[in-house]
């Protein structure tokens with residue numbers, strides 16, 4: 001087995017003389033390299049002197065580690081900075097172009113992919129419609145094709161340092177508890193159970209991957225770069241085909257003990273409804289105010305003539321969507337305005353106890369229903385201000401998602417970059433030049449390859465002809 005110091009000389013030619021302070025074990029070498037990389041990447045150090053002060057390491061050690069990080073292509077010393085007394089120092093920068101991050105957001109009916117550099121800057125972004133019912137294999141193959149297309153211009157797979165994937169929350173919930181909760185209407189989605197998207201993508205692209213739910217990545221996106229930027233307490237509510245929330249508390253995403261926090265779609269509204277929710281109860285918020293509920297009521301109003309606008313839409317498009325109802329409300333259609341006002345009130349009333357509990361600085365409404373216009377947003381605000389405690393609501397901002405469909409992509413990129421560059425993780429891979437070569441990751445990939453070879457050898461159980 002190689003020792004850490006031998007590994008270090010792998011990076012540079014063996015002929016180079018051993019320097020003072022060169023790390024003798026992988027651990028200490030990785031730690032000091034990761035520390036310097038982090039200081040430059042976070043903008044806390046731009047010169048050798050900054051690094052000496054911030055890292056509290058000697059000049060010889062700094063020189064040695066910098067040389068190594070430059071050889072690895074991670075840091076570069078370039079233009080002259082401002083002189084403080086003596087000679088002007090050279091500025092050190094983090095080479096964000098040395099690697100890239102692939103991200104994907106899979107929704108029930110759409111797919112989005114993007115390529116970013118190591119600073120999270122978007123280089124290419126692409127959106128297209130899809131159907132989850134096509135099954136995980138088809139979605140994975142499409143993602144692979146799109147990822148390869150994104151990478152074509154950027155030096156191929158070798159550049160990928162990490163992959164971030166956002167999946168619709170019902171898929172995650174279904175995977176976790178093993179029953180059809182969340183998606184009884186889509187039998188085909190049962191195929192998603194036990195399907196490890198992250199490992200599959202890692203095997204195909206040779207880079208570590210992280211999977212989060214759609215509402216979590218949207219929340220992270222809005223928190224890091226959108227309507228909640230700079231806030232440490234955020235309540236994000238996704239109003240789409242399902243209704244769910246996600247919470248940032250004291251600068252950390254709250255996931256809950258099983259990662260299922262935020263299922264506010266099943267808060268009882270107290271309204272009478274004949275429809276039964278997928279959770280088995282009646283009168284859940286989701287049954288009353290989700291995109292699906294709005295579409296169903298809109299369709300009925302179009303057919304019975306209660307809404308002239310929706311009747312015309314149905315005749316023209318053959319369907320009524322939640323977005324159509326939003327347009328109708330904006331154009332002054334009485335039925336549409338009334339429906340969205342009621343939905344907004346129910347959502348606001350369900351959120352008020354949450355706001356009282358969490359005291360967020362910002363409430364962000366995302367998802368297709370939130371984009372349906374001002375009528376719904378005004379009703380949410382009114383209910384939340386009416387039912388929230390004055391101490392909670394006096395400086396509370398309630399806004400619509402600023403980033404829309406891109407929020408999930410931005411959030412996924414942040415998940416990957418935060419994981420890769422967390423000091424504990426960075427010190428494990430930095431000596432090897434990229435997270436692709438981190439020993440523990442490579443061992444996991446070897447194990448996954450062995451498992452799939454074994455699975456391929458096993459005879460498949462016969463498929464029953466009926467259910």
Ligand SMILES: [Zn+2]
Pocket residue numbers: 265266267277278279280281284286
């Ligand atoms: Zn329910």
